[in-house]
Amino acid sequence: MTTIAIENPDTHSGISNAKLGVWLFLASEVMLFATLFTTYIVLRMGSATWPWGWDALNVPLGTLNTVILISSSVTIVMAYARAHAKDLGGFRLWMMTTILLSFAFLVVKGFEYYGEFSKGIWPSTSVFYATYFTMTGLHGIHILCGIVVNVGLLIMSFNKESWEHPLFLGRVEGAGLYWHFVDVVWIFLFPALYLL
Amino acid sequence: MSQESHGHGHHELSFWERYVFSVDHKVIGLQYLITSFLFLLFGFGLMMLMRWQLAFPGQPIPFFGHLFSPELAPNGVMSGEFYNSLGAMHGTIMVFLGVVPLGVGAYGNYLLPLQIGAPDMAFPRMNMMSYWLYLPGGILMLSSFLMPGGAAQSGWTSYPPLSIINPGQTVWLLSMVILITSSLLGSINFLVTSINMRAPGMTLGRLPAFCWAQIVTAVLLLLAFPPLEAASVLQLMDRVFHTSFYMPAGLVILGKTYAGSGGGQPLLWQHLFWFLAHPEVYVLVLPPMGIVSEIIANNTRKPLHGYKTLVGSMVAIGIMSFLVWAHHMFLSGMSPVLGNFFLVTTMIISVPSVAILTCLIFSLKGGSIRYNVPMLFALAFLPLFGIGGLTGLPLGLTVTDIYLHDTYYVIGHFHFVVVTGSIIALMGGVYYWFPKWYGRKMNDTLGLIHFWGSVVSMFGIFFPMLIMGLAGASRRLYDPTAQLHNLIVQPLNVVSTCFAYSLALFQLPFIYNFFHSMWAGEKTEENPWQATTLEWACPSPPPHGNFVKTPRVYRGPYEYTPHGRKADFWPQHEAN
Amino acid sequence: MAKHNAAHAHDVVHADHERPNVKLYLGIFAALMVLTGLTVFVSKFHLPRPQAIALGLLIACTKASLVGAVFMHLWGEKKMIHRFLYTAGFFGILMLIPITDFVLTDHQHIDHANVAAEHPDEGHEVESAGPSTINLEAKPAEAPKAEAAKPAKKAKAKAKGK
Numbered sequence: 030m031t032t033i034a035i036e037n038p039d040t041h042s043g044i045s046n047a048k049l050g051v052w053l054f055l056a057s058e059v060m061l062f063a064t065l066f067t068t069y070i071v072l073r074m075g076s077a078t079w080p081w082g083w084d085a086l087n088v089p090l091g092t093l094n095t096v097i098l099i100s101s102s103v104t105i106v107m108a109y110a111r112a113h114a115k116d117l118g119g120f121r122l123w124m125m126t127t128i129l130l131s132f133a134f135l136v137v138k139g140f141e142y143y144g145e146f147s148k149g150i151w152p153s154t155s156v157f158y159a160t161y162f163t164m165t166g167l168h169g170i171h172i173l174c175g176i177v178v179n180v181g182l183l184i185m186s187f188n189k190e191s192w193e194h195p196l197f198l199g200r201v202e203g204a205g206l207y208w209h210f211v212d213v214v215w216i217f218l219f220p221a222l223y224l225l
Numbered sequence: 226m227s228q229e230s231h232g233h234g235h236h237e238l239s240f241w242e243r244y245v246f247s248v249d250h251k252v253i254g255l256q257y258l259i260t261s262f263l264f265l266l267f268g269f270g271l272m273m274l275m276r277w278q279l280a281f282p283g284q285p286i287p288f289f290g291h292l293f294s295p296e297l298a299p300n301g302v303m304s305g306e307f308y309n310s311l312g313a314m315h316g317t318i319m320v321f322l323g324v325v326p327l328g329v330g331a332y333g334n335y336l337l338p339l340q341i342g343a344p345d346m347a348f349p350r351m352n353m354m355s356y357w358l359y360l361p362g363g364i365l366m367l368s369s370f371l372m373p374g375g376a377a378q379s380g381w382t383s384y385p386p387l388s389i390i391n392p393g394q395t396v397w398l399l400s401m402v403i404l405i406t407s408s409l410l411g412s413i414n415f416l417v418t419s420i421n422m423r424a425p426g427m428t429l430g431r432l433p434a435f436c437w438a439q440i441v442t443a444v445l446l447l448l449a450f451p452p453l454e455a456a457s458v459l460q461l462m463d464r465v466f467h468t469s470f471y472m473p474a475g476l477v478i479l480g481k482t483y484a485g486s487g488g489g490q491p492l493l494w495q496h497l498f499w500f501l502a503h504p505e506v507y508v509l510v511l512p513p514m515g516i517v518s519e520i521i522a523n524n525t526r527k528p529l530h531g532y533k534t535l536v537g538s539m540v541a542i543g544i545m546s547f548l549v550w551a552h553h554m555f556l557s558g559m560s561p562v563l564g565n566f567f568l569v570t571t572m573i574i575s576v577p578s579v580a581i582l583t584c585l586i587f588s589l590k591g592g593s594i595r596y597n598v599p600m601l602f603a604l605a606f607l608p609l610f611g612i613g614g615l616t617g618l619p620l621g622l623t624v625t626d627i628y629l630h631d632t633y634y635v636i637g638h639f640h641f642v643v644v645t646g647s648i649i650a651l652m653g654g655v656y657y658w659f660p661k662w663y664g665r666k667m668n669d670t671l672g673l674i675h676f677w678g679s680v681v682s683m684f685g686i687f688f689p690m691l692i693m694g695l696a697g698a699s700r701r702l703y704d705p706t707a708q709l710h711n712l713i714v715q716p717l718n719v720v721s722t723c724f725a726y727s728l729a730l731f732q733l734p735f736i737y738n739f740f741h742s743m744w745a746g747e748k749t750e751e752n753p754w755q756a757t758t759l760e761w762a763c764p765s766p767p768p769h770g771n772f773v774k775t776p777r778v779y780r781g782p783y784e785y786t787p788h789g790r791k792a793d794f795w796p797q798h799e800a801n
Numbered sequence: 802m803a804k805h806n807a808a809h810a811h812d813v814v815h816a817d818h819e820r821p822n823v824k825l826y827l828g829i830f831a832a833l834m835v836l837t838g839l840t841v842f843v844s845k846f847h848l849p850r851p852q853a854i855a856l857g858l859l860i861a862c863t864k865a866s867l868v869g870a871v872f873m874h875l876w877g878e879k880k881m882i883h884r885f886l887y888t889a890g891f892f893g894i895l896m897l898i899p900i901t902d903f904v905l906t907d908h909q910h911i912d913h914a915n916v917a918a919e920h921p922d923e924g925h926e927v928e929s930a931g932p933s934t935i936n937l938e939a940k941p942a943e944a945p946k947a948e949a950a951k952p953a954k955k956a957k958a959k960a961k962g963k
Contacts, residue, residue: 041421041422042420048882049416050414053412054409056888057451059893064896068456075490082844083844103826103829103872113820151466156469209869213865213868216865217865220857221857224844448892551898551902562905563902
């Protein structure tokens with residue numbers, strides 16, 4: 030089936046439609062988060078008082094979330110490895126772990142937000158908190174969408190026809206690419222908001 | 226991705242699957258076509274109301290005046306807020322709900338897979354989702370007229386702080402987010418389709434100019450829209466959650482201090498908005514340029530002049546379009562050093578634009594020109610878009626822009642490029658491809674009436690605006706006579722208004738022609754224009770899957786009057 | 802049905818997927834954990850801002866590169882994907898241009914004393930260090946004049962301020 034691509038290098042890129050589609054989508058997401066980071070830089074530069082992350086946010090919880098998210102990146106790539114080896118049980122185990130870790134991330138985030146709200150800190154409190162809540166909130170929505178996709182793949186693996194479909198591995202890879210991207214965004218977001 | 230659609234070959238599609246939630250790019254393309262024309266008509270209606278107020282300020286609107294509520298139009302006289310909302314919504318609807326969905330969603334969707342020899346788009350279901358985000362998003366946008374306080378009235382540019390405190394903007398922002406999502410899904414689809422689904426032999430160098438225009442447009446939409454989506458979310462946060470992304474400290478409104486934390490930057494919005502909105506104008510103009518290229522090549526019976534230059538210029542425009550945005554902000558108070566940077570880049574981007582126009586004009590030289598209705602539209606595009614482009618130069622030069630910014634000169638400039646440019650081309654495209662869409666031809670006499678009436682009216686509306694702008698008439702002014710220096714050019718407002726109403730009248734033959742020909746037009750065969758590109762190599766209209774057998778491409782897209790052959794055209798897919 | 806096979810055939814299937822290297826993944830995981838610990842540890846010292854940002858950015862870029870190259874299979878991926886990313890990266894960097902605007906100009910500061918001196922005849926609702934005022938109730942006839950005056954004032958103040 031790769032033969033089509035090899036026969037026609039002039040009219041086909043050699044990359045599957047799905048993978049190409051996911052990377053193009055990620056390119057647009059790069060622009061989205063670049064805008065948010067630009068906003069962060071502009072507002073921070075123009076602000077007389079921008080708090081040090083350690084003073085304003087819960088750094089231990091943020092660090093925990095970083096560890097959770099990076100771990101989930103590893104587990105999803107392990108899920109991909111098991112799917113590549115056609116190991117159904119292994120795939121389900123690693124994908125389930127990924128989903129649980131993602132929920133854990135959101136739960137920790139929920140604790141953080143709750144802590145802030147109960148101290149009377151809201152997005153309208155200051156530009157710092159506006160930026161913090163908006164950027165982590167949008168990131169959280171991206172995590173949620175990733176969970177939906179991953180759960181979808183997990184459910185599909187219970188359907189014999191879907192699991193054995195030749196495009197299934199590509200779908201797992203695509204979901205993984207999106208998930209790693211969300212992880213990369215957090216890798217930049219965490220120090221920017223919490224540590225600097 | 227689409228392989229769960231095994232069912233299509235096996236069971237009969239229901240009415241909903243076939244006509245409403247269709248995943249066939251042709252059906253989706255026609256859905257976009259009709260919907261965008263309806264939105265164009267609506268936006269046009271808004272403008273007709275505005276033009277009455279501009280020509281006869283303070284006079285009750287005839288016929289419709291009493292239909293509006295007393296807040297909008299007391300005693301039938303348009304209020305300032307209503308005028309502002311008409312202006313903001315006219316711009317938004319025409320750009321985001323009209324021209325772009327028409328050029329990209331309608332023409333791109335229908336013709337791109339056909340011209341590259343593909344059976345459909347790469348992601349048919351995502352294609353369907355794009356349309357079904359566009360329509361609700363558009364309806365939501367229009368619903369802002371029903372919001373308390375009225376529709377969005379802070380300009381299509383939605384500048385804070387005004388847009389944060391003005392009514393109607395929240396719905397505007399929400400629908401922008403939905404529309405942007407629709408567009409992003411579409412651009413991913415177009416790019417994957419163009420890269421991976423070309424028929425054997427269809428190398429990039431053999432792609433019709435129309436396809437190249439769609440590819441560059443898709444890249445622009447993919448990369449330029451997300452910043453506006455993010456910026457809109459931030460503005461939504463400011464409005465709904467009272468954050469201060471764009472609200473500076475110490476703002477006093479109507480004597481009261483604004484209750485926000487402050488620390489925001491209004492100019493940040495301007496940068497982020499124009500970062501999209503400038504590439505957006507090339508999105509408005511590139512597909513029409515592609516359409517004009519196709520029509521001209523076909524009706525001169527010779528290859529386009531300078532295909533490589535044409536395509537290269539389109540790509541260059543795409544890249545440069547990201548580097549010129551702040552020429553909309555010369556007077557915003559931003560740094561003059563940046564102003565110089567953007568002045569230089571703006572001058573540079575005019576070069577590929579002129580190159581494209583030059584290639585198209587030179588394509589006429591030595592051609593056997595057939596003056597059919599589509600060709601008339603394509604020919605009209607050339608000088609009129611030229612005027613539009615040339616009037617942009619004083620705006621791109623900072624020194625002259627100091628005088629011309631926010632005057633009617635700007636309005637004249639961009640309407641020349643978009644209306645007498647893009648819309649003329651988009652209308653011409655309807656006459657050209659209608660036989661492919663419906664298997665019937667449109668009526669030529671009605672087409673001629675539509676053409677001449679429209680071109681003359683359009684010129685009559687917008688040329689006076691250039692003069693008014695040079696006289697210093699401000700834009701977005703509800704009562705033009707409020708500025709004393711406008712009084713001398715106020716008669717030009719009346720001229721524009723008369724031509725606006727005549728433009729409306731001359732669309733009636735077009736609308737009638739379109740729908741009447743769908744049912745009762747003269748039937749045509751596969752290739753009534755004797756064209757070379759692949760979309761003419763399948764039945765009219767094409768069946769599901771487009772081509773009975775995957776075509777194989779042997780040559781470039783414009784082999785007209787080839788040497789040593791009897792016929793004056795050599796289609797791309799014919800072996801010999 | 803033939804048409805759908807054609808659609809199938811256009812899509813490249815997983816025959817070209819690389820064999821996953823589990824040992825490498827675990828190694829990268831360990832590296833990422835170490836780098837995370839490092840970045841948190843270093844931040845506690847509350848270095849001066851430029852150094853803190855440079856160091857934080859460096860560590861973050863390293864972590865992101867590891868995730869991208871190994872987990873996202875970018876190392877060894879077809880060139881086209883790299884080109885997409887370079888393009889997106891290029892345009893993302895373009896966003897720095899708005900930042901330079903804010904570096905070069907101070908948008909919050911208007912020297913009101915200067916403005917008052919330049920326009921002695923115009924009414925002053927604004928004190929020298931006061932907030933910026935928007936008076937929405939100005940009549941339409943006045944509004945354009947006030948609007949036209951504002952950019953001129955700002956430009957003048959800037960020129961003076963420099």
